[in-house]
Amino acid sequence: MKTILKIFLLISLFVCSIGTINAQYPKKRITSDIHVGLNLAGMDIKNENTYKQAKVGVHIGFNVNYKFWSNMQLQTGLFVTKKGLKRHIHTLEKNGDISVTTYDGYYNATGNYIQMPFNLGYELYFTKSWAFNINGGLYAAYGYKGTGTTSSVTVISDNIGKPVVTTVPEVEFESFTPDRWRRFDYGLNAKVGLVYDIYTINIGYEYGLYNIAYTGPELKNRNFFVSFGFRF
DSSP states (O other): HHHHHHHOOOOOHHHHHHHGGGSSOOOOOEEEEEEEEEEEEEEETTTOOOSEEEEEEEEEEEEEEEEETEEEEEEEEEEEEEEEEEEEEEEEEEETTTEEEEEEEEEEEEEEEEEEEEEEEEEEESSSEEEEEEEEEEEEEEEEEEEEEEEEEEEESSSOOOOEEEEEEEEEEEEESSBBBBBBEEEEEEEEEEEEETEEEEEEOOOEEEBBBBBSOEEEEEEEEEEEEOOO
């Protein structure tokens, strides 16, 4: 948390230091950006935040920026984005000096969403071609499709005979069902970006606030993303 506060403080000082320079450069009232990028998604699992791995996905979409006062802007858009949850549960249990039980469970589930951001932002041009922006607010999403797989391997070994291996073969399932995930999701999002001429790059984070699990522990989406795009 202290590191995040330091980063935002440095960004604020940077914005203040060059804000006066920005006044001499013309800027459009309305702009739009097309984005394509990479997700590193996951979920917060209440009381079970272990054995998680990054779930790689992609996103594509566009946003519209409206400068309503000086460099302040409102931002919204529409995106298709792939999130989900990936886990490799590995446990080892010793049964005294008799045997050792090793368990490996694999869970990999995807959620494809249509998502809209509702952000308040600040953008300034510090040259005629270079601009910096920071945007943050809420997002709302609807899961339209999702699938997953689960499997496991249990090995019981001792010093007497061959290990006993029990394999549960891979099983496919639908993510958005009444016994798994809810389709609706909402949360917070924030991102920083650079614009050069018509090219853009953004880095951001999405923090889900809604429990998407129908049953079991609470699940809330988390997503770090990087995107590249074009402005027009």
